[in-house]
Amino acid sequence: MDFEAKLAELMTINGAIAAALVDSASGMTIATVGEMRDGGDLDLAAAGSSEVMRAQMNVQDLLKLNDPVEDMLITLGEHYQLIRPLTDDSGAGLFAYLLLDRKQANLALARIKLRSVEAELAI
Template sequence: MSQLDNFIQELLSIEGATGAAVVDISSGMALASGGNPGFDLNVAAAGNSNVVRAKLRTMKDINLRGEIEDIMITLEGQYHLINVLNTEETSGLFVYLVLDRNTANLALARHKLNTVSKRVSL
């Protein structure tokens, strides 16, 4: 099992997690993914790369400095967390985590996502 697959398994162990992926921002390709969120995780990863790219473009357009840490999308039954990786080794990647809104503790899940994301390496 690759190191990225180990990270996916660790993310899926977060209470309420139903899907996780490590995604390349520029291509939208999931480098590793797992879980069963009830939809095609690879399609969602590609779509969310558009979200990240759009935010990066907007930040550039309005001359907003800094780096994106995370983006949260709240749906009726799910939370979608996007954690942008900003180290030299992982620049250009993000972690995508899908949580069941009924069973996840959002604060704890975000904390664990940040902890795991800091250790992602290629």
């Protein structure tokens, strides 16, 4: 599968800045599209998000929650960061990361598009 092409679909979202497919165990990016502004490092942002994902999964294990994460939102002053685990068994441990400009993005529409693209990502 051409992961960059699937991620490129996310770049059609109004306000999309960058997207990545990330291994949550290692923090390594499998594919990326777009570039962070102001010289930011997309690989580093994705790796940091893997820490967030692992922390959430650990909490869910401790609480014995059998309710999978659909997506996670981090709201910053200028950006939204959306993190969505892959639901296909072949993509276990992977997640999609989407960085949006907060002033331009419609969060509801971005979540819908991210869900749609994620459903088509398979390893």
